[in-house]
Amino acid sequence: MLRFRKGAQILGGGMWMRLSDRTIPCVIDLSDCGLDKIEETEDEYRIGAYVTLRDLECAGVLNDACDGVLAAAVRDIVGVQFRRSATVGGSVFGRFGFSDVICALLALDTEVELVEAGRVPLATFIDMPYELDVLTHIIVKKHDYQASYQCLRKAATDFATVNACAARWDGAWHLAVGARPAKARLLSGAEAGVVSAEPSCDELAHAIEAVRGLTYSSNLWGSERYRRHLAGVLAARALVEAARYTSPEGLEAARAACAREEAIR
Numbered sequence: 204m205l206r207f208r209k210g211a212q213i214l215g216g217g218m219w220m221r222l223s224d225r226t227i228p229c230v231i232d233l234s235d236c237g238l239d240k241i242e243e244t245e246d247e248y249r250i251g252a253y254v255t256l257r258d259l260e261c262a263g264v265l266n267d268a269c270d271g272v273l274a275a276a277v278r279d280i281v282g283v284q285f286r287r288s289a290t291v292g293g294s295v296f297g298r299f300g301f302s303d304v305i306c307a308l309l310a311l312d313t314e315v316e317l318v319e320a321g322r323v324p325l326a327t328f329i330d331m332p333y334e335l336d337v338l339t340h341i342i343v344k345k346h347d348y349q350a351s352y353q354c355l356r357k358a359a360t361d362f363a364t365v366n367a368c369a370a371r372w373d374g375a376w377h378l379a380v381g382a383r384p385a386k387a388r389l390l391s392g393a394e395a396g397v398v399s400a401e402p403s404c405d406e407l408a409h410a411i412e413a414v415r416g417l418t419y420s421s422n423l424w425g426s427e428r429y430r431r432h433l434a435g436v437l438a439a440r441a442l443v444e445a446a447r448y449t450s451p452e453g454l455e456a457a458r459a460a461c462a463r464e465e466a467i468r
């Protein structure tokens with residue numbers, strides 16, 4: 204139906220779709236297809252496309268496994284009633300630059316499953332063209348995640364000016380930065396500028412430089428310069444919060460390095 208009815212669209216929660224004044228000739232509702240569950244297998248979590256943002260926020264086992272970043276990413280999106288309708292599938296398929304959901308998932312080992320395209324890493328999917336396809340699942344692979352999500356909103360429930368998520372898994376750091384305001388970007392391993400499990404002040408400085416090397420631009424929520432600066436600060440904070448420093452001195456020094464970065468030069 205999606206392919207043969209011109210203009211047909213899959214309906215998620217309809218929360219974004221309803222903002223448009225374009226007439227949609229045919230809307231396909233998959234809410235009876237059993238895609239509203241989070242399933243756990245031996246090596247992954249399978250999040251159905253119709254799982255709501257509120258379900259994601261309250262998914263205890265999944266959030267414990269991901270060091271709480273999914274709940275942290277969605278809890279400031281509008282309000283509970285909104286999050287009970289908006290779906291994970293709509294959030295990911297929409298590939299919005301401001302997306303808190305995508306930013307958090309991107310730093311984890313995440314793939315999406317589509318009916319036509321099959322399983323694709325999220326980092327690849329966000330740059331794919333908007334083909335007619337159905338997103339059925341978002342898959343988060345199991346690892347011993349250390350992770351932290353950070354974002355700045357000028358007012359509660361507003362869109363993020365910048366968001367960042369740091370996650371360490373498989374012995375490497377993964378840094379996602381979104382709301383640039385373009386789509387989120389992922390820096391992994393050496394390109395994130397940080398290697399140690401307990402990043403030193405020098406490594407934090409390299410990570411900040413790497414993050415500030417991404418492309419940023421201006422809109423109503425922030426200027427290009429402000430975003431670039433803020434992205435470095437949020438990424439460093441995310442790294443320090445995610446890392447499990449064994450010595451109080453190491454943690455103190457890392458926090459001080461973050462604080463020094465906060466002043467705009």
Ligand SMILES: Cc1cc2nc3c(=O)[nH]c(=O)nc-3n(C[C@H](O)[C@H](O)[C@H](O)COP(=O)(O)OP(=O)(O)OC[C@H]3O[C@@H](n4cnc5c(N)ncnc54)[C@H](O)[C@@H]3O)c2cc1C
Pocket residue numbers: 212213214215216217218219220221222252256279280281288289290291292293294295296297301302303304305336337338339360361362363
């Ligand atoms: C006022 C407002 C504020 C918001 N603030 C934030 C915010 O701060 N942070 C944030 O991350 N997000 C924010 N969002 C986005 C929101 O979280 C959802 O991402 C958005 O509403 C889309 O989810 P939905 O389920 O409503 O999708 P819909 O509106 O139903 O669909 C969105 C698009 O995805 C397609 N689609 C949906 N599901 C599928 C599927 N399974 N397969 C293929 N295509 C599909 C639809 O055809 C449509 O093109 C905001 C949205 C609004 C309206």
